[in-house]
Amino acid sequence: MSDLTPTAHLQTVPLPRQTIAFNHSSPLWHPLWFAFVGALAMTLLLNTPFFDAIQARAAGQYSLQLSLVSLLFLLNFLLLTLFSFRPVQKPVFLLLFLLGSTALYFNTSYGVVIDKSMLQNALETDPAEAQGLLSGGMLWQLTKLMLFPLLAVTVIRTKIVRNKRFLLHWLAAILLIILTLLSIVTINYSQLAPFFRNFREVRYLALPVSTLSATVSLANNIRKTAFPVSFNQLGLDAKQLPAATSSTKPKLIVLVVGETARADHFGLNGYVRNTTPLLSALPVYSFKQASSCGTATAHSLPCMFSALSRTDYIESTAKNSSNVLDILQHAGVEVSWLDNNSGCKGVCDRVPSEFLFEQQNHSSCDRGQCLDSVLTERLPVYLSKANTAPKDRLIVLHQLGSHGPEYYRRSAITDKAFVPECQNKQLQLCSLQDVINAYDNSIIATDQLLATVINQLSAAKDYQTAMLYISDHGESLGENGIYLHGLPYWMAPTAQTHIPLLWWMSENYITGQKVNTSCIQQQTEQKASHDNLFHTLLAIFNVQTTMRETQLELFSQCQNDLSAYK
Known part of the structure; x- marks a missing residue:
């Protein structure tokens, strides 16, 4: 398990001689450590409205607030862990951060949430309407939010772990995350159940998992609409x-x-x-x-x-x-x-x-x-x-x-x-x-x-x-x-x-x-x-x-x- 530390020494792919000096200047990270830090960054940088909402709706309930923040972090961690394979990890991290940043902008600017209906409305709008929502303020906010993930994927280098060992680490991490999620829900169920029943809207503020969920749901609807079984002619007796x-x-x-x-x-x-x-x-x-x-x-x-x-x-x-x-x-x-x-x-x-x-x-x-x-x-x-x-x-x-x-x-x-x-x-x-x-x-x-x-x-x-x-x-x-x-x-x-x-x-x-x-x-x-x-x-x-x-x-x-x- 020593491989889980950022500085662990594992076999790496030989690099060109002229880049050796540069590579020794920064440590090699295990992909799961990168996923951990990425999830922490997404949770802290993209969820100000989520934090404000739980503070307003669970004022003084510090145990509940901690549980909610922990659940969001673990969901983000699970998401990045699922895609922690080296060829796709950093692109997926950037994409998720961009999705969350865009949703955060529209939430803080207009008070709207990016759910399935809003995404569909965006897809079906025309260029003139879309242009009406774009502004210099939006570009500036997205640029600021994306500085950290761009810096992270540039500076942090991840290790190439042997397939069998990485698979064991990957499965262990997923199992640990799921068990922790279930434990938090079970221990705090009496607080979490009424909270989500009374304040269901808070889950739409949890970024970027809520935006990704809405995207998947919309994609599924589009697939069903694009490939219908048949057109149902109604009212033929009219x-x-x-x-x-x-x-x-x-x-x-x-x-x-x-x-x-x-x-x-x-x-x-x-x-x-x-x-x-x-x-x-x-x-x-x-x-x-x-x-x-x-x-x-x-x-x-x-x-x-x-x-x-x-x-x-x-x-x-x-x-x-x-x-x-x-x-x-x-x-x-x-x-x-x-x-x-x-x-x-x-x-x-x-x-x-x-x-x-x-x-x-x-x-x-x-x-x-x-x-x-x-x-x-x-x-x-x-x-x-x-x-x-x-x-x-x-x-x-x-x-x-x-x-x-x-x-x-x-x-x-x-x-x-x-x-x-x-x-x-x-x-x-x-x-x-x-x-x-x-x-x-x-x-x-x-x-x-x-x-x-x-x-x-x-x-x-x-x-x-x-x-x-x-x-x-x-x-x-x-x-x-x-x-x-x-x-x-x-x-x-x-x-x-x-x-x-x-x-x-x-x-x-x-x-x-x-x-x-x-x-x-x-x-x-x-x-x-x-x-x-x-x-x-x-x-x-x-x-x-x-x-x-x-x-x-x-x-x-x-x-x-x-x-x-x-």
Whole structure:
């Protein structure tokens, strides 16, 4: 066992004569000692938020705090020990340190954790959005953090231990680490069990093991999505039933999918600032208790169009099955998708789509991102198409909305109602009020967008028109040091899951569908969620299928009321 000491003398590979003097200037380390020191460095240098969290949540419980830190160190040690074979040890150490450094930057800068959903969101974003998160501050922090590992792999030389002996050392080290882990958990179970049950979010701060775990989980999901058994066609029995009313005018519905809008910053929902002055003057119904399926677009967008509920949602199943747009199209409804976000995450793959953010040299576009006004500039083209072929139509507008951290870029220069705005990608460097000002200006831009859509639909007199607006998720604006979105749902603050949901109907729609508006108003006080969208859209277009669940339809019980409808 003397081989486990850094200065132990073992047989080494002969080196060129001219390098002998240099090699004698630094000792040879056993690979397991390198793994030990590397794990210690990762634990101490990358886990300030983890230490702060356990101090805050286990104040005065020094035994528990020591146990938690020891568990993290042993997990890091186990990880590096598994890859302590000489050809890969140092590259793996550098990669893990870089993963942890990147996760640490986003945690300390924005208060977010890098879990599977956040990694997926990063992979599915476009270059313009990714550029919005990059900054000189990020490069500087990563450079500082990576100095130690780069110095370590350069200066520390590891021994070449004979295969059989190294294998014995390697197995003994792994066994010792696992036994120590189990001992700590067993001895301190009465403290550890309630801690992790009450503060599960702390494990997402343990670096770099949590980031690596999320990466492996995401890779597994990508593998399942990339190699599905088969595409599951749902709703093949779907068909449109004859209208229950005498109206012969077809329906034209615009569904606006919002981005990063939180319900408590909408003036319609009682916010102290009137961020929805235009909508407040229109007959808009606001569902004030609506919640999202997830806290990131990559999760929420496929989920809200899927037949699966939030609690049953499985990404690989949803992305490889028909969604409500596919079923509506199969039933005969004309479906179109206009996108000003970073894409539809697979939702619109089988319906006619147009990606407006790809436009070049447009006055409303800058660095690959466009103001949402491009949607209402393009919408009249689709409305005119509807007039040439009168049939039931659904047009989906996918906003860029309030996507952060550059909220100030979501509203035009002439529409800044609240100043000064935060114009720094590193939101934590701005005052909380400046961050809120920039965000609220983006909500005002959404108010303008929705009011314009309503005005355009009001002019379509040959149709029964309506507009449904629903955001994909909310946003944290610095409350409790948390910014942006993407926290695991069970630990996410309400700001990231409480979303606005709005419904507007033209007079043609109200009379044509015999809508009881008092009933709709009562419905707005009930809880709603993304789970309702699939079934509500089927009901709006009177599509019958065994997949439709009437108890999840938002408006159908208020329609076809022949006794009182206005």
